Amino acid sequence: MQLTGAQIIVQSLKAENVEYVFGYPGGAVIDIYDAIYQLRKVKHVLTRHEQAAVHAADAYARVSGKVGVALVTSGPGATNAITGIATAYSDSIPLVVISGQVPSTLVGTDAFQEIDMIGISRPCVKHNFLVNKIEDLAITIKKAFQIARSGRSGPVVIDVTKDVSQAMAKFSYPQEDVVIRSYQPATQGHVGQIKKAAQLLATAKRPYVYFGGGAVLSNASAELTEFVNTLGVPCTSTLMGLGAVSGSDKHFLGMLGMHGTYEANLAMQNADVIVAVGARFDDRVVGSVPKFMADPKKIIHIDIDPSSISKRVKADIPIVGDVKSVLTDMLATWKELGLSLNAANLEKWWKTIDGWRAQNCLMLPETKDDVILPQYVVQTLAKVTNNSAIITSDVGQHQMFAAQYYPFQRPRQWLNSGGAGTMGVGLPYAIGAKLACPDEDVFCITGEGSIQMNIQELGTCMAYNVPVKIVNLNNGCLGMVRQWQELFYQGRESETIFKTQPDFVKLAEAYGHVGIRVTKASEVESALREAMAIKDRLVFLDFITDPRQTVFPMIAAGKGLDEMFLPTHMNK
Numbered sequence: 027m028q029l030t031g032a033q034i035i036v037q038s039l040k041a042e043n044v045e046y047v048f049g050y051p052g053g054a055v056i057d058i059y060d061a062i063y064q065l066r067k068v069k070h071v072l073t074r075h076e077q078a079a080v081h082a083a084d085a086y087a088r089v090s091g092k093v094g095v096a097l098v099t100s101g102p103g104a105t106n107a108i109t110g111i112a113t114a115y116s117d118s119i120p121l122v123v124i125s126g127q128v129p130s131t132l133v134g135t136d137a138f139q140e141i142d143m144i145g146i147s148r149p150c151v152k153h154n155f156l157v158n159k160i161e162d163l164a165i166t167i168k169k170a171f172q173i174a175r176s177g178r179s180g181p182v183v184i185d186v187t188k189d190v191s192q193a194m195a196k197f198s199y200p201q202e203d204v205v206i207r208s209y210q211p212a213t214q215g216h217v218g219q220i221k222k223a224a225q226l227l228a229t230a231k232r233p234y235v236y237f238g239g240g241a242v243l244s245n246a247s248a249e250l251t252e253f254v255n256t257l258g259v260p261c262t263s264t265l266m267g268l269g270a271v272s273g274s275d276k277h278f279l280g281m282l283g284m285h286g287t288y289e290a291n292l293a294m295q296n297a298d299v300i301v302a303v304g305a306r307f308d309d310r311v312v313g314s315v316p317k318f319m320a321d322p323k324k325i326i327h328i329d330i331d332p333s334s335i336s337k338r339v340k341a342d343i344p345i346v347g348d349v350k351s352v353l354t355d356m357l358a359t360w361k362e363l364g365l366s367l368n369a370a371n372l373e374k375w376w377k378t379i380d381g382w383r384a385q386n387c388l389m390l391p392e393t394k395d396d397v398i399l400p401q402y403v404v405q406t407l408a409k410v411t412n413n414s415a416i417i418t419s420d421v422g423q424h425q426m427f428a429a430q431y432y433p434f435q436r437p438r439q440w441l442n443s444g445g446a447g448t449m450g451v452g453l454p455y456a457i458g459a460k461l462a463c464p465d466e467d468v469f470c471i472t473g474e475g476s477i478q479m480n481i482q483e484l485g486t487c488m489a490y491n492v493p494v495k496i497v498n499l500n501n502g503c504l505g506m507v508r509q510w511q512e513l514f515y516q517g518r519e520s521e522t523i524f525k526t527q528p529d530f531v532k533l534a535e536a537y538g539h540v541g542i543r544v545t546k547a548s549e550v551e552s553a554l555r556e557a558m559a560i561k562d563r564l565v566f567l568d569f570i571t572d573p574r575q576t577v578f579p580m581i582a583a584g585k586g587l588d589e590m591f592l593p594t595h596m597n598k
Contacts, residue, residue, distance in 0.1 A: 027196065027197055028194050028195065028196060028197075029194065029195065029196075029197045030057065030061065030191065030192060030193065030194055031057070031160045031163055031186070031190040031191040031192065031193050031194075031195070032057035032058040032060065032061035032191040032192070033061045033064075033065060033197070034160070034163050034164055034195065034197050035058055035061065035124065035163065035167065035186070035191070036058070036061045036062055036065045036067050036068065037065070037067065037197055037199065038163075038164050038167040038168070038199055039067065039068050039095060039167075040065075040067040040068060041199040042093070042167070042171050043092075044068050044093075044095050045068065045069060045092075046068065046069050046070075046071055046083075046086060046095070046461055047062070047068050047069070047070050047071070047083075047095045047096070047097050048070075048071045048073055048078075048079040048080070048082045048083045048086070048094070048095070048096045048097070048458070049070065049071075049072070049073070049076070049079050049096055049097030049098055050072065050073060050074075050075070050076050050079055050097075050098060050099065050103060051072075051099065052098070052099025052100065052101075052103050052126060052139070053099060053100070053126075053139065053188075054099045054100035054101075054103075054125075054126025054127055054128060054139065054188050054191075055097060055098070055099045055100075055103075055124075055125075055126035055186075055191070057188070057191040057192055058097065058124070058126070058186075058191055059097075068095075070097075071457070071461070071486065071490060072486070072489065073454065073457075073483060073486050074482040074483055074485050074486055075106060075480065075482060075483070076096075076098045076102075076103050076104075076106035076107045076110075077106050077107065077109050077110050077450070077454075077480065078110075078450075078453075078454040078457075078480045078482075078483045078486070079096045079097075079098065079107070079110070079454075080096045080098075080107045080109075080110025080111055080113075080114070080121070080123060081110045081113065081448075081450075081451050081454035081455055081458070081480070082094075082096075082454040082455070082457045082458035082461075082483075082486075083095055083096040083110075083121055083123075083458060084110060084113060084114045084117075084119050084121060084451075084455070084458065085418065085441050085451075085454065085455035085456070085457070085458030085459045085462070086458035086459070086461060086462045087114075087119050087120050087121060087458075088119055088438060088441050088455075088458075088459070089416065089438050089441065089458065089459045089462040089463055090462040090463075091245065091438065092120075092175075093120045093121065093122055093171055093174050093175050094114075094119070094120065094121045094122075094458070095121070095122050095123075095124070096110070096121065096122075096123045096124070097123075097124045097125075098123065098124075098125050098126070099125070099126045099139070100125065100126045100127050100128055100139045100140060100141060100143070101138075101139030101140060101141045102139070102141075103125070103126070103139075104125045104126075104141050104143045104146070104147075104185075105141060105146065107123060107125065108146060108147065108150065109448060110123075111123055111147060111150050111151060111181050111183065112150035112446055112448075113443050113445075113446045113448040113451060114180065114181045115150040115151060115152070115180050115181050115445075115446075116150075116443070116444070116445025116446040117239060117266060117443065117444050117445050117446070118178050118179050118180050118239060118240070118243055119179065119180065119181065119243075120174040120175040120179035120180065120181070121174060121180075121181035121182065122167075122170045122171055122174055122181075122182050122184065123181060123182070123183045123184070124183075124184045124186060125143050125183060125184070125185050125186070126185075126186060126188060126191070127140070127143065127156070127185045127186060127187045127188065128140045128187065128188060129187055129188045129189040130158040130187040130189050130190070131189070133158070133187065143156075143183060143185045144156050144183075144185055147183045150181075151180065151181050151182060151183050152173055152174065152178075152179075152180030152181060152182055153170075153173050153182050153183075154182065154183040154184070154185065155169070155170065155182075155183070155184050155185065156185045156187075157184060157185065157186045157187065157190055158187045158189075158190060159190065160190050160193040160194075160195040161195055163186070163190060163195070164197060164198065164199050164200070165200060165204060166184060167184065167199075168199065168200045168203075168204055169204050169206060170182040170184050172203055172204060172206070173206070173209060176211055177209075177211030177213075177330055177331070178211070178240075178329075178330050178331035178334070179243055211330065212330070212332075212346050212347055213330070213347055213348040213351060214347050214348075214351055214355075215328070215345045215346065215347030215348075215351060215352035215355060215356075216345065216346070216347070217355070219343055219344070219345045220345060220352065220355050220356050220359055221359055221363075222343050223301070223326045223343045223345060223356060224356055224359045224360045224363060224365055225363070225365070226299060226324055226326065226342070226343060227257075227299055227301060227326065227360075227365075227367075228360075228365040228366065228367060229299070230297075230298055230299035230324075230367060230371075231298050231368070231371040231374075231375065232293075232296060232297045232298045232299070232371075232375045233257070233259045233260075233297065233298075233299050233300075233301070233367060233372075233375070234259065234260055234261070234262070234293055234294060234297035234299070234300050234301070235250075235253070235254055235259055235260070235261035235262070235300075235301045235303060236261070236262050236263075236264075236282070236294065236300055236301065236302050236303070236305055236311075237250060237261065237262075237263055237264070237267045237270055237271070237302075237303040237304055237305055238263070238264040238266050238267040238302075238303070238304045238305025238306065239264065239266030239267055239304060239305070239444065240267075240303065240304015240305065240329060240330065240349050241267055241270040241303050241304040241305075241349055241437070242266070242267060242269065242270050242304075242437040242438060243304070244304060244330070244348050244349045244350045245350060245437070246270070246303075246304070246348075246349045246350035246353055247269075247270045247271070247436065247437045249349075249350050249353040249354050249357070250270055250271055250303060250349075250353055251270075251271050251272070251275065252357060253353050253356070253357050254271060254275070254277045255275075255277065256357060256360070257360070257367060258277070258367070258372060259277065259367070259372070260277055260278075260279050260293055260375070260376070260379055261275075261277050261278055261279065262278070262279050262280065262281065262282040262286070262290040262293065262294060263278070263280075263281055263282070264281070264282070264283065264305050264308075264311055264444070265281060265283070265310070265429055265442065265444045266442075266444040266445075267304070267305065268281060268429060268434045268440045269434035269435065269436050269437045269438065269439045269440050270437050272433075272434075272435045272436070273413070273432075273433030273434050273435060274413070274433055274435065279293055279379065279383070280388075280430070281429050281430065282294050282311060282587070283310045283311040283312075283313075283581070284310045284311075284313070284580060284581045285426040285429070285430065285577050285578075285579065285580055285581075286579065286581075287387050287388065287430075287579065288382055288385050288387035288579055288590065288592065288596070289379055289382035289383045289385075289387070291579070291581070291587040291588065291590060292382050292587070292588060293379055293382070294312070294318075294587050295318065295321060295586065295587040295588045296321060296378075297323055298322070298323050298324065299323065299324045299326070300323055300324070300325050300326065301326045301328070302325060302326065302327045302328065302329075302341075303328050303349050303353065304328065304329060304330075304349045305329075306329070306334045306337060306338070307337070307338045307339040308338065308445075309338075309583075312338070312339065312587065313581050313583075313584070313585050313586050313587055313589075314584050314585060314586050315338055315339060317585070317586030317587075317589075318339065318586060318587060319339065320586070324342045324343075325339060325340065325341045325342050325343070326341070326342065326343045326345070327339075327341035327343070327344050327345065328345045328347065328349050328352045328353070329345075329346065329349070330346065330347060330348050330349065331346075332344075332346045385596055386595075387578070387579055387592065387593060387596060388401075388430055388431065389593070389595055390402060390405070391575070391593060391594065391595075393547070393572065396546040396547050396548055397547060397571075397572045398544065398545070398546065398547045398550060398569055398570060398571045398572065399547070399571065399572055399575060400423065400424060400427050400499040400501065400569070400571045400572070400575055401427050401430070401431050401575070402547060402550065403497065403499060403550055403554075403569050403571065404427050404428055404430075404431040404432055404471065404497075405431045405432075406550050406551050406554060407432065407469060407471075407497060407554055408431065408432045408433060409551070410551065410554045410555055410558060411467055411469070411558070413432070413433050413434070413435050414435060414439075414467070415439075415466070415467040415468065415469050416438075416439055416440075416441070416459050416460075416463060416466050416467065416468045416469070417432055417434070417439065417440055417441070417468075417469055417470075417471060418441040418442065418451070418452050418453075418455035418456045418459060418468065418469070418470045418471070419440075419441070419442040419452055419455075419470070419471045419472065420442075420443075420449055420450065420451060420452035420470075420471075420472040420473060420476030420477065420479075421442070421443055421447045421448060421449045421451070421476060421506075422449070422473050422475065422476060422504065422505055422506040423473065423499075423501075423505035423506045423509065423575070423576075423577050424471050424472060424473045424476075424499045424505070425442055425471070426506075426577045427471075427499070427577065428440075428442075428471045429442075430577075441455045441459060442455075449475065449476040449479050450476055450477075450479030450480040451476075451480075452470040452471070452472040452476060452477065452480075452496075453470055453472070453477060453480050453481065453483045453484070453487075453494075453496065454480055454483050454486075455470070456468050456469075456470040456492075456494040456496070457483060457486060457487060457490075457492050457494065459494075460492045460493070460494050461490075461492065467495070467558065468494045468495065469494070469495045469496075469497055470494055470495070470496045470497065471497045471499065472496060472497065472498055472499070473498065473499050473500070473501065473504075473505060474498060474500045474501075474502065474524065474527055474530070475503075475504045475505075475524070477496070477498055477530075478528075481533070484533075484534065484537040484539060484564070484566075485537055487537075487539070487564045488537050488538045488539065488564070491562075492564065493560075493561065493562055493563050493564050493565075494564055495557050495558070495564070495565050495567065496534075496564070496565070496566045496567060497554075497567050497569065498530060498566065498567060498568045498569060499569055499571050500527075500530070500568055500569060500570050500571060501571045501572065501573040501575070502523065502524050502527065502573050503519070503522050503523045503524060503573055504522040504524075505573075505575070506577070507522045508522040508523070509576050509577065509580075512576070513576075513580075513582075513591070514582070530543070530566055530568040531543050531566065531568055533566075534564070534565075534566035539563060539564040539565065539566055540557075540560060540563050540564065540565045540566065541565075541566045541568065542556065542557065542565060542566070542567050542568065543568045543570070544567060544568065544569045544570065545570045550569065553567055553569075554567070578590075578591055578592060578593040579591060579592055579593070
């Protein structure tokens with residue numbers, strides 16, 4: 027059967043069971059959009075900006091576990107998509123981004139809306155392809171999906187010249203995975219290394235399990251929880267790993283790192299054997315590596331990406347493989363060898379940890395005059411939603427408050443930009459999450475700085491009836507940057523205070539949504555319950571919060587995990 031290249035793209039997406047394509051049309055992809063219209067094989071979501079299209083596809087992938095798909099045109103359409111691609115790359119999210127390109131005869135001539143998408147995207151993709159021959163199109167799409175979702179997942183770009191979209195060819199889509207000789211990711215951990223790791227762990231006096239986004243992406247929550255509970259050891263999570271072990275699990279000490287809990291950070295610093303599961307010891311987690319390693323400790327590092335192992339902290343026992351598979355094998359080995367931890371040592375370790383926990387580092391600060399604390403809003407949201415809503419966030423103080431005060435119960439419940447720290451992701455993330463899970467409550471926790479970076483997507487929400495709830499913790503400033511200015515720059519608030527702001531309630535109403543402004547702490551819970559009761563409308567909740575609140579605990583750049591700025595009640 028002869029099809030145009032554009033039709034081949036649509037039929038290939040259908041063959042990959044793609045449900046939604048997020049995008050924005052333009053001249054270089056107009057034939058693809060015509061094929062989408064005629065064939066009606068996939069649902070297209072027209073966002074208001076290409077960056078938001080990629081973010082929404084990213085969120086769809088995070089929540090569903092499938093590959094997200096975005097479609098953009100050449101030139102500015104492609105460059106607008108780069109921030110979304112880089113964000114997904116930093117967090118290892120499987121995406122296929124199809125970008126249009128000028129006709130192959132014009133490539134390299136500085137044609138209208140020509141941009142070197144392959145060159146520009148190369149640093150922030152897992153792989154990219156330029157398709158300038160129609161006979162390569164279908165197999166390239168197959169390879170792109172295969173690469174995006176396997177191994178350490180990530181975004182793949184397919185740049186398609188316009189003449190390929192218009193050319194005709196016989197369509198045949200590969201049913202089986204394509205053999206790519208240069209790409210064969212390992213999934214099974216080495217049996218000998220797993221045995222060594224189990225034996226080393228059995229000698230620990232102060233064992234600790236530290237997990238990250240890899241535990242979520244590999245769907246290893248059940249295996250990780252069983253591992254932690256069987257051994258009875260404490261565990262902690264990176265920002266990206268939250269939910270892989272329930273926030274209410276007695277073994278879970280909370281998030282660690284720059285804004286981690288007192289107990290999670292001190293346990294990491296004082297542990298003698300650490301099992302790192304799908305995490306990479308990044309700068310926000312361990313701070314200064316020399317200070318982190320000053321207290322002797324052995325490191326067991328499990329990751330599907332060999333380049334992530336020993337990148338910053340040298341592993342004593344590296345295990346390359348899918349963490350779901352490796353944890354299953356390690357627990358089986360533990361049982362087969364009859365291994366166990368010394369009960370007295372473990373009891374002593376837990377007694378020390380419980381002493382740190384008793385400091386209650388996340389206790390709400392004192393306030394008066396019915397002022398709204400942003401922490402209290404998140405805490406109340408957790409209560410109102412019974413800890414079960416899907417939460418997206420932007421980047422800033424509100425992101426850290428969400429991570430600290432919302433106890434996530436399951437994986438893929440928490441969506442944020444961890445590696446790239448991209449402001450503006452929250453609303454498009456909420457769109458992608460709600461489309462992936464229409465029966466779930468989806469809340470976007472944001473700030474007045476972040477929400478304005480992609481606020482135009484309120485139009486997308488109205489167009490596609492996406493009734494998410496927006497919790498705007500409005501403190502009138504760029505809170506996280508202002509916090510640093512207060513702590514390290516003698517309070518010089520350079521360009522962090524918003525002198526003017528829109529009326530967010532009226533703005534939401536202008537898009538056809540419901541807007542609610544909340545100015546008193548006594549009104550917070552009732553406002554959230556009111557929003558929850560409105561199931562068929564987007565509700566924008568504008569909470570006017572205390573602008574002087576600071577995210578504590580906090581570790582400054584270059585400091586160790588035991589060198590935390592602590593809340594006032596812990597300094598008394």
